[in-house]
Each structure stands twice: as C-alpha cells, then as structure tokens.
Amino acid sequence: MSKMKLRSLLAIGSSAFLLAACQGEDASNGASDEPATEEEDTGSDAGEDTAEDTEAVDFSIAMITDEGGVDDRSFNQSAWEGMQEWGEEHGLEEGEGYAYYQSDDSADFVPNLNQALADGYDIIYGIGYLLLDSVNQVADQNPDQHFGIVDDVSDRDNVVSLTFADHEAAFLAGVAAAETTETGQVGFIGGIAGPIIDRFETGFTAGVAHVDDSIEVDVQYAESFGDAGIGQQIAAGMFSNGADVIYHAAGAVGNGVFTEARNRMESDPDTQLWVIGVDRDQEEEGEYDGGNLTLTSTIKKVGTAIQESANTAMESEFPGGETIAYGLEEGGVDLVEGNLSEDAWSTVQEVRQGVIDGEIEVPEFSYSQE
C-alpha cells in the first residue's frame, strides 16, 4: 500500500511540474524595470494636468486585449499607452475613465466585452483581429453600445474599424535591414500566419528586395503572439544560419528574439546582430552591456488611433460603421531612426517619400485575396 501511495504522490508531483511546464512558457523574459518608470511618468503628468486646466470629462473608454496581454511591450501595450495618455489628457482615472480587460484565452473575449459593457464604458475597443468575431457578436446584441476594432474591418453600424497599412512601415524596415546587413541574410519572424501578419511579411521582403534582391530573407512563423520561448528558439536558428538582422512581427514572442540577440552579443560582442522592433519603439528592449541592438522599430500608432476616434465621438459623433485607415501618409505607421547608420537612414527617408508620393508601390499581400 505504501508503495502505491508513493507512486501516486510522485505522479501527482510530476503532474504539477508538467502543468507548470505546459502553461508557464509565455512569461516574458528580461528584467522589467519599465513599468515602474512608467508609473512615475503617469503619476506626475496626471498631477500637473488635474492641477492646471483639465476638468474630468464624462466619457470613458475601455479596451479588451488579445492573448498577448497588456504588457506585451508591443501591440497591446501601445494601445494601452495611448489610452493612458488619453485619460490623462482628459483628467480621468484608471478604472473609471479608462480601463483594460485582459484576455488569457480566446474564450475570454466575449465575457470580457460583456464585463466592460456592464461597467458602462462609452466605447469598448477590441485590440486585434482575433477579437473581430466576438466584437461583432456583442455589437449585434447591443446595438446602442459603441465598439471599436483594431486591425480588422467590421461591417456593423455601431463599430468603428481602425486599420493600419503595416506593409508600408514593414517595407521601410526591409530597406533598413537590407542597408544594414553584412552577411546578406536577414530574418522575419511572424506571429500567427494570416492576413494581418502577411502584410508585415510581404512589406518586409519587398523592402529588402527593393534594395538588393540577392539578400536572402528567412521567413518563419511562431504560431503564437505570447510565447517568448519559441521566439528565442527561432531567433537562435536564424542567427546560427548567418542572419544578422531579424525583424519580428509577433507581439510578446519578440521578447524572446531580443533575449537571444542580447545573449549572443554579450558573449561575442564582435559579431554585430540587430533586431528590428515592431508596433512601438522597442529601443529599451535592445539594451545590453555593450550598447543597443535594436536597429529600429516600425511604429503603429494604435494608441493615437484610439485617441482620435474617442475624441471624435466625444466632440461630435461616434464614427460608427466607418473604417479609418492609417498609413505612412497619415502618420499612423512609421519607422524610427533608432540606431540606423546615416546612409541607411537617408535611404529610408528617400524610400519613405517615394511611398507617400506613390512612386514606389508596396505590395500588401503575398497571396491574392478573394
């Protein structure tokens, strides 16, 4: 009997470990001193604002994250930072004027939307194309409530769609990568394959080819937006195969790419490796002992888009049923200078102007859309 017990105990113990192993993978790597500084910022700003002029407005917005979570240092975070800014501008407090609801699982989307609904927010934004279905469903059930969807188009009258020409920014990233690489090999790591990330991939490969079509682009997908471990694994493979610049469009997966690059740079500082960030300026993520390895970042102003649509709704009318597209021209997407060499930066700027003027045509998808 006691042998039996010992076995069950072992079994249960090992299952606990397995459970931990199965579910704990997406913890983000690296120390996070960032939130602290952010809080300080928001604290002082909010203090000034309320002291000076702004009267708190009677308007509130909320966002539902996708599975990446609000601290993914990329897509969701950029949306949340925009929302925080908006709240400060209007003298609102988190939890009353603006809030986020975290989704840990795709089954959480609809309950989260309903929770935000019950909490009485004026506009509820679904962050990411993953939420389109859920937003549509809840929007149908609540025709008087206003919703927003980022990165996809909803045909409902009470939903505003905010889309971004990611391929244009990715094209510039491709140009920057091609201008920087010394090995003639660059990498692209996507999140979950699909139309949205395909824009990034298509733009990036076209941008590389625009400069020099002999440069190889190694394209791989992580099939996740949250698992930093897979990002690190793919990056390790790419770097080992000779790539020296990697662009990621994979949310929190990218944290693993930065970790891998940092580890390699710290053990072998002579071989220069670069990572291109996505959605927000990821310069901080590239810091290591000997410098900074974030070459540049494509910017996607999800936050600004949210602010603008919220302001429009507040001042005049909610732009329900409309699709608001943000491209290079509107300043909704862009590339930062980062650590680009002067030559590379000037080429990027030329190309940028060319894209805006329509001289250079950037392909949007690698496959034909039906």
Added chain:
Amino acid sequence: MLTTNQNRLNALLIPTLSILLGFIFGALLMLFFGYNPIEAYQAMLAGVFNSPYFMGEAMRQATVLTFTGLGFAIAFKAGFFNIGVAGQLLAGWVAAIWVALSFPDLPRIILLTLSIGAAIIAGAVWAGIAGALRAYFGTSEVIVTIMLNYTALHLTNYIIRSVLTTGNTTERVSENASLRVGWLTTLTQGSRINMGLFIAIAVVILYWVFMTQMTAGFEVRAVGLNPDASTYAGMSAERNIILSMLISGGLAGLGGAIHGLGTFGNIFTQSGLPSLGFNGIAVALLGLGNPIGIFFSSILFGVLDVGAGFMPNRAGVPDEMADIVIAAIIFFVGANYIIRVALDKMRSSKTAEKGGE
C-alpha cells in the same frame, strides 16, 4: 483499507480542505502584496453570482471542464497520465466544425449527431495512438501525449488555414449545428451556455454506471490498481489500456465538440493549447476521480475562472495577482495528497493511543 464510512468522509473532507487552504493561501498572498483579499473574493463571487449572464458563462466553462475532467479521470483510473487532453479536445473541436461546415443543410438532430460523433472519434484516435504505443511497445504515455498535443495544435492550425478557410477564422456553423438552446440563452441573458450541459450530466451518469456497474469498467479499474494481478486473473492489460485511452480521448473530443459548437460556433487558429485541457486535469484530481465530484469541481473552476476576470477592475487586484491566487487554489487542489496523508496520520495516531494498529 479504511472503512467505507471513513472513505466517504474523506472524499468530502479532502477537496473541501484543499479549496479552503487554497483560498486562505491566496488571501495571504494578496495581503502580503497589499491588496484587500475580502474585496477581491467579493468581487469575484458577486461578479459571477449576481449576474445570470456570468453565471451562465461559468456553467458553460464547467460543462467543457466536466468532459476533460472525466476524460483525464478514466485514464488515471487505469493507471495513466493522459496529459494530452488539450490536444484531444482540439482534435474534437476541429472535427466537429469540419463536419458541421461540410453538411450545413442536414436536419439538426442528424448533423449534431454526426458532428459530435466525428469529434469523439477524432479525440479517441488521438489518444488511441498513445494508448496503442503504450500497450504494445511500453512507451511512456506522458511523453507521447505531450508531444501529440503540439502535433494536434499545429495540425489544427494547418487544417484551418489550408482546408477550411484561407484566413484565421472559419465561417460560423449553420443554425442546425448549433448547440444553443433558446430558453437557456434567454434565461442567462445571452450567455453561451448550451445543450452541452445536459450532455455533460448524462455523461456523468453514464460514466458512473460504466465504472461501478459494468464488467468493462471493473476491468479498467483492476488493471489500474494492479496490472499483473489482473493479467493473472485473465484480463487483457493491452485491451484495457487501449480501451481506457480511447474513452479518455473520446470524452476530451466530445468536450471539444461542445466547446466548438456551443461556445464559439467556429474554429480559429490557436496560439496555444486550450487551457481547458490542463484545467481538466486539476478538476479530475480535485474530484478524486468521482464523476459527481468532477462535475462539482468543474463548476467551482468555472466560477473561479470567470470570477477572476472581475478582480482587476472591481477590486484593483492586478491580473497577475488574480492568476496567482487561482494557481494557488489549483496547487492545493493538486496537492490534496498532502492533506490526505496528514489526515491519515492524525487518525492512526489516535488509534495508536487506543492501543490499535
């Protein structure tokens, strides 16, 4: 062996103590980090129980957990660890949606039976691979099922992208394949609770009948308790290993069908394995393998999971903290063996004083 009475008492006492300890530990953690545990638990429970909608959502979650929990439990009874419940659930989910999308115009009864049947078969086959490998080659079912989880994940994503649709999300299934029941949806103010709940209750009863009243169920249990003795008694260990894995996977696949046809009505590319699979393991352990216990622990998990969503915005407890508290509760649930050992010790020292043993 203890007397039956004491066994019954233990069967209630151990899970209750695990849950209590989990909540207490969670409260201590929150206190330590400066959050108000009473407010947090209140937000969690009030959020769920004060609203028919969220109660419905919790029950919907519980429905699927019942299947994954029972699926894990039957393999556990036969002596295996089926870690692959999540992958089998996914296999069932994609199979159900696939069938439902292929024949959208069949009458509801036939289409539902076909879809659910396909899901059960898909889940059973997925688990059967691990079962057969274990029975004939003695491979570790733990390793094989873990690996099969990832195979299922990527295969599912491939099927969605290349066979069912070109994007990330399939069409919604027709009304004829939906598990929604009008009055239940209205009763819970539009939640996604569905017919699956009744199927779950039926399966709980069937499971109980199978395990306690039927020879096949007795054989499964016997093989789990002592494979050598059962073989000696003329039972086929191979046959029972495979049988229990098939039922285990079939139940998980059935859960996938309920999740797909009831909760979502479609399938979309997954970024990870559904947590319902892993939570099913915890549910089975908390229910101590008893089908009725599993049903009630599923409800508890449903409430915890849906309720945790209220902690950040209504009690100011950050998401991470809410997750840790839930994990602490699961931990104590999983570690209920410690409680059992402690209880046994207390009892035996008492009998020792009386001069027993």
